[in-house]
Amino acid sequence: MTQVVRACSDASKAVVGTAVRDLLVEVDVEFLPYLSARTDTLSMKPGSESTEPGLPAYFEAMRLESWLIALRGESVVGLISFITDNQDAALAAWSPSLYATTVAVSRRTRRAGVGTALYNELKEVAHEQVVPFLTTRTWTTNDDHLRFLLASGFRRVIEVPGDRAPGIGTVYLAYPVGHLRC
Numbered sequence: 748m749t750q751v752v753r754a755c756s757d758a759s760k761a762v763v764g765t766a767v768r769d770l771l772v773e774v775d776v777e778f779l780p781y782l783s784a785r786t787d788t789l790s791m792k793p794g795s796e797s798t799e800p801g802l803p804a805y806f807e808a809m810r811l812e813s814w815l816i817a818l819r820g821e822s823v824v825g826l827i828s829f830i831t832d833n834q835d836a837a838l839a840a841w842s843p844s845l846y847a848t849t850v851a852v853s854r855r856t857r858r859a860g861v862g863t864a865l866y867n868e869l870k871e872v873a874h875e876q877v878v879p880f881l882t883t884r885t886w887t888t889n890d891d892h893l894r895f896l897l898a899s900g901f902r903r904v905i906e907v908p909g910d911r912a913p914g915i916g917t918v919y920l921a922y923p924v925g926h927l928r929c
């Protein structure tokens with residue numbers, strides 16, 4: 748049974764911080780570029796190689812954002828980090844939005860609805876905050892995430908070819924929450 752909790756305050760993030768770092772380390776090299784090679788959650792330019800464990804630069808940037816944490820029992824099995832003030836000009840037509848900067852589920856609990864539960868909670872947050880869109884992006888060859896997002900109601904809105912690696916670009920996706928801001 749998956750439970751999704753919100754961690755927005757420093758105190759609530761501190762409670763799950765170690766487990767969140769462990770999950771980031773587990774999925775690090777599945778991302779393109781690797782999370783450990785990034786200087787923050789938005790830039791895709793690799794930073795200087797870090798030899799410190801725990802992806803310090805990425806984790807410190809993520810700590811400034813809001814988190815949704817998927818729990819199975821006491822274990823952290825998935826997370827979404829998100830921001831509300833994304834300034835990416837590419838997404839101007841789909842703003843304001845809740846922009847998911849990091850999405851990850853532990854390998855041992857994939858294809859069991861954890862990702863779906865996390866995105867459902869993000870949709871709930873958007874409803875509560877009367878934010879008209881959810882947005883995110885991923886690399887063009889991330890078939891698992893793309894198939895999953897499209898099945899969840901996201902639409903591909905922009906594609907940037909070849910900005911991640913030769914032949915691998917970025918897809919931006921948006922989900923219309925269903926209401927406009929007053």
Ligand SMILES: CC(C)(COP(=O)(O)OP(=O)(O)OC[C@H]1O[C@@H](n2cnc3c(N)ncnc32)[C@H](O)[C@@H]1OP(=O)(O)O)[C@@H](O)C(=O)NCCC(=O)NCCS
Nearest residue numbers: 850851852857858859860861862863885891892894895898
């Ligand atoms: C993308 C990711 C978050 C999906 O998480 P997940 O928990 O596996 O997602 P879900 O289980 O909710 O859905 C995934 C698939 O499993 C299926 N599924 C869900 N519950 C299921 C169940 N009980 N039994 C069988 N299949 C199930 C879903 O229908 C979905 O199928 P689809 O891919 O054909 O659409 C996960 O694969 C991941 O962390 N990937 C690595 C990191 C990553 O790429 N992050 C995004 C970077 S931008």
